[in-house]
Amino acid sequence: MKITVVGAGNVGASVAEYAAMKELADEIVILDIKEGFAEGKAMDLNQCATLNGFNSRIIGTTGDYSKTAGSKVVVITSGIPRKPGMTREELIGTNAGIVKSVTENVLKHSPEAIIVVISNPMDTMTYLAVKTSGIPKNRIIGMGGTLDSARFRYRLAEALNCNANDVQGVVVGGHGDTTMIPLTRLATYNSTPVSNYLSAEKLEEVSKATMVGGATLTGLLGTSAWYAPGASGAAVIEAIVRDQKKLMSASVYLDGEYGQKDICVGVPVIIGKNGWEKVVDFKLNAEEKTKFEASAAAVRNMNNALEL
């Protein structure tokens, strides 16, 4: 089985690395437009095989989509990342053209592929892929909520001074500094509400730190993050190729679910071999619904900038 990662930069290489470590495919193709770059990343990663004990083979290519043919999953990471002080939304002018042409090219060679969109602004790029590709909506998954939820759990664990794996928490809404919605009411520490241990003020602090998680790292790194984004991309691939029927937050095309139509925005979905298989209704309360509507309105506003 083959998977492809388009964009061999920080996030793409990280997705490929985690996918290899988890042996999610026999062949992992990484494709970039920068001459020799994907080939170099592939060689470097293949040289980890004996050290890390994986058997996946990584193939790098400069723009040769025939090498991606027959991929079960294609992850799109191509495009520019933000610099400190920028928003993800500012990337639309460059990234929309890239995501559109990459989607067309991958589908020529892998017409049955499930596409995972990572490039930013992710919700709008996912919408663009849905609207221009013509493939069933269930085969297009925007990755953002998985990462935001992992960051939420990290921040909750920090506040609780506990192991992050003992904390459950989900972020829905847009993958933007002001649009994501950490669902603090539903977050738990080993099945008990986190509000048993953390004050409303502390939870608000956790929520705010989660929302600007990407911006904080961009400020520290000078470019956006890649380890947790890569691990999140690989987690989505794993849910698909191992048919895990996993409940994950992802940006998907809504047709009435959560009161929204004709938009891709983060909601809890089941992910398995068919892509996203159904939306799960978390029964948001009135306050959460109001936030979700505002988040969707902001994403819709961004979508309006697309030339479809």
Ligand SMILES: NC(=O)c1ccc[n+]([C@@H]2O[C@H](COP(=O)([O-])OP(=O)(O)OC[C@H]3O[C@@H](n4cnc5c(N)ncnc54)[C@H](O)[C@@H]3O)[C@@H](O)[C@H]2O)c1
């Ligand atoms: N959704 C998320 O949670 C999330 C997380 C992290 C980063 N991102 C986004 O992912 C994207 C990539 O980030 P990065 O840090 O890897 O950037 P990067 O600059 O390190 O890598 C991007 C790569 O894309 C390649 N590329 C550009 N145009 C291409 C094309 N037409 N075909 C093939 N490859 C092409 C570039 O040559 C480059 O190597 C950015 O838009 C970033 O904002 C999203």
Ligand SMILES: O=C(O)C[C@H](O)C(=O)O
């Ligand atoms: O913050 C960014 O611009 C990259 C990514 O969306 C992230 O959340 O790390």
